[in-house]
Amino acid sequence: MGPKICQVCNESQSKYKCPTCLVPYCSLPCFKKHKEIPCVKPATASSERNLTSFPVLQFERPLYVDEPSEVLQQLQLESIASSSEIRDALKDGELQKLIYNIACSPDAEDELDKAREVEAFCKFTDKILSTTNPQP
Structure with missing residues (x-):
């Protein structure tokens, strides 16, 4: 499998995962945008x-x-x-x-x-x- 793409902006390579739902994201702005809607643990x-x-x-x-x-x-x-x-x-x-x-x-x-x-x-x-x- 290749590098994961940020599932918020769908542009950059993800470097992190949401601690709650494990969605990959690339930056603090993407994390903040992701957290605008409450997520749940898988x-x-x-x-x-x-x-x-x-x-x-x-x-x-x-x-x-x-x-x-x-x-x-x-x-x-x-x-x-x-x-x-x-x-x-x-x-x-x-x-x-x-x-x-x-x-x-x-x-x-x-x-x-x-x-x-x-x-x-x-x-x-x-x-x-x-x-x-x-x-x-």
Whole structure:
């Protein structure tokens, strides 16, 4: 294997790894940028078997947004990332499979429609919505 590239700027050779999630980075500015979103310690195979059953997805396809106002803001993303309720829900192997199928499908909208018929997926999306749009 050759030298690792910084996973923050994707330009320079990494010299360091995040002490929490082990993501390689090249400099203090990249480390600070990486830490803008809370990260978590990688799961081990023995303690988090379900989370390691699917490969990490790297998306190369462009993402298009019809309504820019519907894009989550930084604080909303941080709320999702720091929610123990959401992280616990993601340990469910069936939920992982539904999300994986949506992410990998050439017809993601069809897979999303199928997932909406599953109670666990509906509960999961409700948790995300309540986390990102708390009621006063």
